[in-house]
Amino acid sequence: MTSYSLERYLQELDPPSIQNLRARTPGAIASQDRQNMQSPTSSTGAYGPRDRPSPRRPRLLLMGQRRSGKSSISSVVFHKMQPAETLFLESTTKIQKDPIHSFMDFQVWDLPGQLDFLDEAFDFDKIFGELGALIWVIDAQDEILDPLSRLHRTIIALQRDYPNVNIEVFIHKVDGLSDEYKLDTQRDIMQRTQDELADAGLENVQISYHLTSIYDHSIFEAFSKVIQKLLPQLGTLENLLNVLCSNSGIEKAFLFDVLSKIYIATDSSPVDVQSYEICSDYIDVIVDISELYGYERLPPGPPIPRPLSPTTMARQEEGEEICSVIRLHNGMVLYLREINKFLALICLMRKESIEKQSLVDYNVQIFQDALKKVFEIGGANKQ
Numbered sequence: 001m002t003s004y005s006l007e008r009y010l011q012e013l014d015p016p017s018i019q020n021l022r023a024r025t026p027g028a029i030a031s032q033d034r035q036n037m038q039s040p041t042s043s044t045g046a047y048g049p050r051d052r053p054s055p056r057r058p059r060l061l062l063m064g065q066r067r068s069g070k071s072s073i074s075s076v077v078f079h080k081m082q083p084a085e086t087l088f089l090e091s092t093t094k095i096q097k098d099p100i101h102s103f104m105d106f107q108v109w110d111l112p113g114q115l116d117f118l119d120e121a122f123d124f125d126k127i128f129g130e131l132g133a134l135i136w137v138i139d140a141q142d143e144i145l146d147p148l149s150r151l152h153r154t155i156i157a158l159q160r161d162y163p164n165v166n167i168e169v170f171i172h173k174v175d176g177l178s179d180e181y182k183l184d185t186q187r188d189i190m191q192r193t194q195d196e197l198a199d200a201g202l203e204n205v206q207i208s209y210h211l212t213s214i215y216d217h218s219i220f221e222a223f224s225k226v227i228q229k230l231l232p233q234l235g236t237l238e239n240l241l242n243v244l245c246s247n248s249g250i251e252k253a254f255l256f257d258v259l260s261k262i263y264i265a266t267d268s269s270p271v272d273v274q275s276y277e278i279c280s281d282y283i284d285v286i287v288d289i290s291e292l293y294g295y296e297r298l299p300p301g302p303p304i305p306r307p308l309s310p311t312t313m314a315r316q317e318e319g320e321e322i323c324s325v326i327r328l329h330n331g332m333v334l335y336l337r338e339i340n341k342f343l344a345l346i347c348l349m350r351k352e353s354i355e356k357q358s359l360v361d362y363n364v365q366i367f368q369d370a371l372k373k374v375f376e377i378g379g380a381n382k383q
């Protein structure tokens with residue numbers, strides 16, 4: 001049977017193999033302490049063990065100069081604010097702590113741009129300790145030298161005490177810029193940063209750069225990459241998606257966080273922007289429709305019979321997940337399956353593959369079981 005290897009993979013997915021896969025995760029977190037701190041299974045996981053103690057949540061710090069777009073980013077990505085509405089956001093005057101309860105619990109701190117958090121008046125460890133990632137937002141439409149020098153001072157200070165923190169630079173507001181100008185700006189920022197850090201004796205600091213705008217999908221894609229680095233299970237998830245794709249004739253598969261439209265994992269074929277955009281739009285539509293007409297998401301416990309959703313959605317008999325299939329005019333098919341309250345699987349495949357939909361459904365069910373295993377949840381997924 002085509003799904004044989006996926007089942008076998010699942011059977012072999014014992015704790016030691018999960019450990020090995022973790023070790024191969026690209027963004028593997030260096031120290032054991034940070035793994036403990038950042039592991040969704042050690043805080044609250046994709047399957048939401050809210051009844052387990054959750055002492056710490058990885059913290060994402062949004063920093064950068066005034067009006068660079070920090071609050072806009074957090075409002076658009078995590079609170080579904082329309083980009084145009086951010087024009088009316090007021091300047092942040094104190095640290096905004098935003099707890100995010102999703103497939104994994106974390107917190108986003110929006111730091112006011114006018115304050116210098118390296119100043120002795122601030123408790124450095126309270127701000128930068130327990131940090132999952134520092135996201136430094138640079139307004140690409142504005143003067144960059146001053147913000148860059150603040151970024152460099154912050155990296156140098158961080159390297160002293162927290163060398164393993166992920167540093168993510170968002171070269172932001174690139175919507176109004178030509179492709180050539182965007183790339184020139186990115187090159188300039190990278191070069192200056194490298195030179196400055198080399199002068200400070202720091203040669204191998206890992207920094208990721210992202211060109212972002214709240215007016216397109218780039219901000220969601222950048223956040224996806226930031227969040228993925230905090231997931232110790234990323235390598236395992238990618239492998240599971242690879243096996244699912246190869247056994248079901250799927251060309252591209254994304255595992256999305258439905259609330260934020262961040263994808264937490266994808267198979268290892270290259271991500272092309274159009275596939276990502278269409279999947280992301282699809283989530284919006286399906287989630288909106290299911291909220292309006294779909295079944296009520298139930299608390300844990302035995303399923304209660306409810307009326308069926310619209311025709312595009314079929315309530316799964318056991319799991320009550322949303323499932324939807326759309327045929328596109330280019331011959332491709334979009335397949336969505338809700339994995340749990342927080343996660344949805346979206347696959348792009350050729351129409352020939354969906355002709356055997358029962359096989360795809362079966363393989364997806366096994367994938368879903370594998371996810372449960374990965375997140376070690378027992379039966380707590382039906383939230």
Ligand SMILES: Nc1nc2c(ncn2[C@@H]2O[C@H](COP(=O)(O)OP(=O)(O)OP(=O)(O)O)[C@@H](O)[C@H]2O)c(=O)[nH]1
Binds near residue numbers: 083173
């Ligand atoms: N063109 C464009 N404008 C943006 C983008 N993101 C944010 N803005 C605008 O930038 C302005 C400042 O945004 P804020 O989010 O308030 O900036 P901030 O960094 O939080 O500012 P402080 O709170 O003062 O530190 C707003 O008018 C936003 O609409 C973007 O991607 N493109």
